[in-house]
Amino acid sequence: MICSRKYFSPSSANDSLVLVKRVVADVMRYSMRLSEVLEMLEAAEKARDNGRIMQLGTFFSAVAGQLRSCLEELDELGIVMTDSALGIIEFPCIADGTEVRLCWRHGEQAVMAWHEVGESYPVRRPIHTLPVTPDLEPIAV
Numbered sequence: 001m002i003c004s005r006k007y008f009s010p011s012s013a014n015d016s017l018v019l020v021k022r023v024v025a026d027v028m029r030y031s032m033r034l035s036e037v038l039e040m041l042e043a044a045e046k047a048r049d050n051g052r053i054m055q056l057g058t059f060f061s062a063v064a065g066q067l068r069s070c071l072e073e074l075d076e077l078g079i080v081m082t083d084s085a086l087g088i089i090e091f092p093c094i095a096d097g098t099e100v101r102l103c104w105r106h107g108e109q110a111v112m113a114w115h116e117v118g119e120s121y122p123v124r125r126p127i128h129t130l131p132v133t134p135d136l137e138p139i140a141v
Contacts (some may be wrong), residue, residue, distance in 0.1 A: 013104070
């Protein structure tokens with residue numbers, strides 16, 4: 001199997017946000033719902049309510065499937081979800097010959113920051129400091 005990776009420019013990452021914003025919102029909603037159902041399952045298990053356990057287990061599986069579909073959609077686009085609760089995603093990018101991550105958080109209007117691979121969202125830097133041509137076309141390797 002040939003593995004290809006998509007790389008984004010700041011411009012192409014921002015262009016993808018039209019679709020990605022909706023998918024990230026769905027991921028956040030499904031993640032929250034799974035947490036709620038898990039709490040209800042734990043309560044049903046303590047109460048030994050087998051009927052409720054089966055009902056919630058079925059619902060949990062359905063929501064987990066929806067979440068999985070959203071995460072697969074992001075993966076197919078070449079985007080990495082790093083925090084489903086906060087809605088943080090990363091776009092692989094090549095900057096000055098080095099792979100970095102453009103980052104976006106749910107609620108932001110545009111991709112405005114980046115960080116090096118291995119770093120995380122809290123240490124992100126302003127996009128204007130990215131050592132790459134802003135209109136670089138995305139490339140597949």
